[in-house]
Amino acid sequence: MNLHVDINKRHAERKEFSPESLAKVNELMLDVPEGKHKSAVLRVLHMAQDELGGWLSIETMDYVAELLNIQPIEVYEVATFYTMFHLDQTGKYVLEVCRTGPCMLVGSDKIIEYIENKLNIQVGQTTEDGMFTLKTVECMGACGYGPMLQCQYKNHEFLTPEKVDELIEGYRSGTFEK
Amino acid sequence: MTGRKVLLENVNIPGIETFEVYQKNGGYRAVDKALKSMSPDEIVEEVKKSGLRGRGGAGFPTGMKWSFLAKPEGVPRYLVCNADESEPGTFKDRYLMEKIPHLLVEGMIVSSYALGANLSFIYIRGEFMWILDILEKAIAEAYDKGYLGKNIKGSGYNLDLRVMPGGGAYICGEETALLESLEGKRGNPRIKPPFPAVKGLWGCPTVVNNVESIAAVVPIVNDGGDAYAQIGLGKSTGTKLISACGNLARPGVYEIEMGISVEEFIYGDDYCRGIANGKKLKACVPGGSSVPILPHYLVTKTATGEDRLMTYESLSDGGFVSGSMLGSGGFIVFDEDQCIVRNTWNFARFYAHESCGQCSPCREGTGWMEKVLHRLENGNGNLRDIDLLAEINKKIEGNTICPLGDAAAWPVAAAIRHFREEFEWHVTHREESQTRNFGLISQPVTA
Ligand SMILES: Cc1cc2nc3c(=O)[nH]c(=O)nc-3n(C[C@H](O)[C@H](O)[C@H](O)COP(=O)(O)O)c2cc1C
Ligand code: SF4
Ligand code: FES
Numbered sequence: 001m002n003l004h005v006d007i008n009k010r011h012a013e014r015k016e017f018s019p020e021s022l023a024k025v026n027e028l029m030l031d032v033p034e035g036k037h038k039s040a041v042l043r044v045l046h047m048a049q050d051e052l053g054g055w056l057s058i059e060t061m062d063y064v065a066e067l068l069n070i071q072p073i074e075v076y077e078v079a080t081f082y083t084m085f086h087l088d089q090t091g092k093y094v095l096e097v098c099r100t101g102p103c104m105l106v107g108s109d110k111i112i113e114y115i116e117n118k119l120n121i122q123v124g125q126t127t128e129d130g131m132f133t134l135k136t137v138e139c140m141g142a143c144g145y146g147p148m149l150q151c152q153y154k155n156h157e158f159l160t161p162e163k164v165d166e167l168i169e170g171y172r173s174g175t176f177e178k
Numbered sequence: 179m180t181g182r183k184v185l186l187e188n189v190n191i192p193g194i195e196t197f198e199v200y201q202k203n204g205g206y207r208a209v210d211k212a213l214k215s216m217s218p219d220e221i222v223e224e225v226k227k228s229g230l231r232g233r234g235g236a237g238f239p240t241g242m243k244w245s246f247l248a249k250p251e252g253v254p255r256y257l258v259c260n261a262d263e264s265e266p267g268t269f270k271d272r273y274l275m276e277k278i279p280h281l282l283v284e285g286m287i288v289s290s291y292a293l294g295a296n297l298s299f300i301y302i303r304g305e306f307m308w309i310l311d312i313l314e315k316a317i318a319e320a321y322d323k324g325y326l327g328k329n330i331k332g333s334g335y336n337l338d339l340r341v342m343p344g345g346g347a348y349i350c351g352e353e354t355a356l357l358e359s360l361e362g363k364r365g366n367p368r369i370k371p372p373f374p375a376v377k378g379l380w381g382c383p384t385v386v387n388n389v390e391s392i393a394a395v396v397p398i399v400n401d402g403g404d405a406y407a408q409i410g411l412g413k414s415t416g417t418k419l420i421s422a423c424g425n426l427a428r429p430g431v432y433e434i435e436m437g438i439s440v441e442e443f444i445y446g447d448d449y450c451r452g453i454a455n456g457k458k459l460k461a462c463v464p465g466g467s468s469v470p471i472l473p474h475y476l477v478t479k480t481a482t483g484e485d486r487l488m489t490y491e492s493l494s495d496g497g498f499v500s501g502s503m504l505g506s507g508g509f510i511v512f513d514e515d516q517c518i519v520r521n522t523w524n525f526a527r528f529y530a531h532e533s534c535g536q537c538s539p540c541r542e543g544t545g546w547m548e549k550v551l552h553r554l555e556n557g558n559g560n561l562r563d564i565d566l567l568a569e570i571n572k573k574i575e576g577n578t579i580c581p582l583g584d585a586a587a588w589p590v591a592a593a594i595r596h597f598r599e600e601f602e603w604h605v606t607h608r609e610e611s612q613t614r615n616f617g618l619i620s621q622p623v624t625a
Binding site: 031032033036038039040041042043045046074077078081082083084085099100101102104105106137138139140141142143144145146150153154 | 254263264265266267268269271272297303304305306307308338340342343344345346347348359360361362363364365380421422423424425429430431467508510512513516520521524525528531532
């Protein structure tokens with residue numbers, strides 16, 4: 001476990017939502033009974049991560065707190081609990097490979113090793129060109145279609161080394177861009 | 179067994195994900211019928227008669243759960259659908275929502291009406307963001323056609339339906355953690371009582387049900403609780419979605435009529451078609467990672483030599499000594515080449531990773547189990563470690579706020595119970611265990 005956190009790396013320039021996204025945030029706050037708008041925090045954090053740089057800087061979390069009219073700590077405590085939120089800068093594409101039992105039975109260990117070798121990084125690291133971060137995750141609810149990985153909410157299933165080659169090429173060349 | 183289907187019958191009809199095609203094929207009849215000719219209590223009665231048991235894992239009778247819902251004057255009630263689906267081996271709710279989203283929407287409308295809820299939620303795991311989009315599209319169509327919103331189909335009943343994402347946390351499948359998460363907080367389970375039926379979402383009476391349970395209310399309202407109870411076997415009424423994975427020739431999601439044999443499910447042409455690559459069956463975890471593992475000789479037969487069936491009762495026949503559980507329907511199959519020690523370690527790592535950390539026995543115990551299993555798996559363990567695991571197990575079991583602690587402890591206990599020989603071999607054959615797997619375990623002579 002990495003206990004020391006370099007707090008400077010968790011700061012970044014403040015970014016803000018587009019007018020459309022702001023309208024969406026307001027809509028989400030009105031979707032629940034009056035005074036319960038805090039319940040929108042997970043959804044808004046996902047939007048923030050997806051739209052404001054791929055990870056949640058302290059500035060982004062503070063911004064979300066402002067929008068939802070809650071204390072920054074209420075956002076931090078949520079963002080640090082859930083594994084989908086990245087609190088450190090990531091590569092452009094985060095490859096999240098499932099490492100849990102059912103996927104392991106059909107060869108996820110080998111796929112993880114293959115990607116490590118191919119990208120020349122270890123799980124948890126980012127390639128030098130900033131293109132890929134490799135992570136392992138627990139069961140993604142795709143156990144019958146393993147080995148699998150998810151990238152930008154897209155599942156890639158029944159992975160083989162050839163398929164991994166293809167998809168990494170695809171992301172490098174922009175074919176898989178959402 | 180005739181293999182009747184009541185949920186996925188229409189799943190392959192092109193365009194079934196749209197309102198139009200879904201309705202053309204009999205969709206939304208249950209809403210029409212319920213709002214026109216049934217009182218909320220009559221629906222609860224039908225659900226009770228159907229014998230439907232919760233499909234999220236615990237198998238609690240749905241009708242009974244509904245009848246526990248407190249109804250204080252002037253306080254809103256909520257229905258929350260649990261679409262968190264994170265139990266390893268389970269991917270059935272996802273299939274239903276992706277393929278036939280309107281079935282869940284219809285089930286939510288009828289169930290909300292039965293419970294007197296005017297605002298209901300579907301809580302879906304954050305990794306299923308594209309399914310959230312599918313559901314929101316279906317919900318928008320339902321609003322558009324007057325099946326959601328104010329005065330639904332002129333009945334005077336109002337209902338709003340929202341989808342809320344999680345953020346990546348297995349524990350949020352536990353119903354009180356789910357409610358915390360829905361309120362926008364960390365997913366720490368609450369101490370019970372009070373139960374959600376009395377104090378749930380925002381302190382109001384709340385029912386939490388699995389996706390499949392809510393979908394099953396649709397055929398129950400359409401055809402009546404008695405007709406539903408005719409399907410299946412004994413107290414295991416109806417059908418069950420089974421998500422089959424691991425070393426199977428044809429993994430996937432199957433709707434089975436309860437009561438087919440495990441043998442037919444694993445080897446039958448209509449189902450999984452046997453073990454992949456012509457290998458032999460070594461073991462099976464029939465109900466998601468939290469249920470006890472069964473060695474090959476207890477998978478298709480019970481300890482008393484009867485055929486094991488896909489029912490709540492038969493899968494748990496023999497209790498924790500020689501049985502398992504139907505659980506969530508996550509059916510995980512291991513072939514002869516798999517290492518049970520490695521898999522047990524893998525699952526222990528999962529629970530250690532997913533423990534929310536509130537209770538010391540779970541937070542510390544899951545971590546210790548992972549460490550001890552890791553050294554056993556890697557040839558660095560000793561024989562005392564096996565008993566140490568049992569010891570840790572006992573310290574966790576029953577001493578925690580939520581059942582995750584038990585869910586972490588039981589699979590380890592079951593693996594050691596049935597595969598002790600293999601665990602010991604990892605200690606006595608340190609080097610060999612790093613280069614090959616143990617293979618099939620032999621059947622005890624006095625099973
Ligand atoms: C650790 C843990 C995880 C759970 N995960 C899920 C889940 O992903 N989906 C689900 O429907 N139920 C899950 N449950 C069960 C729920 O707490 C709850 O019993 C269920 O949603 C009730 O619905 P049902 O009665 O329709 O089955 C989980 C329980 C525990 C203790
Ligand atoms: S048993 Fe584990 S997961 Fe459940 S509340 Fe306690 S620490 Fe959290
Ligand atoms: S174990 Fe990999 S998706 Fe479930």
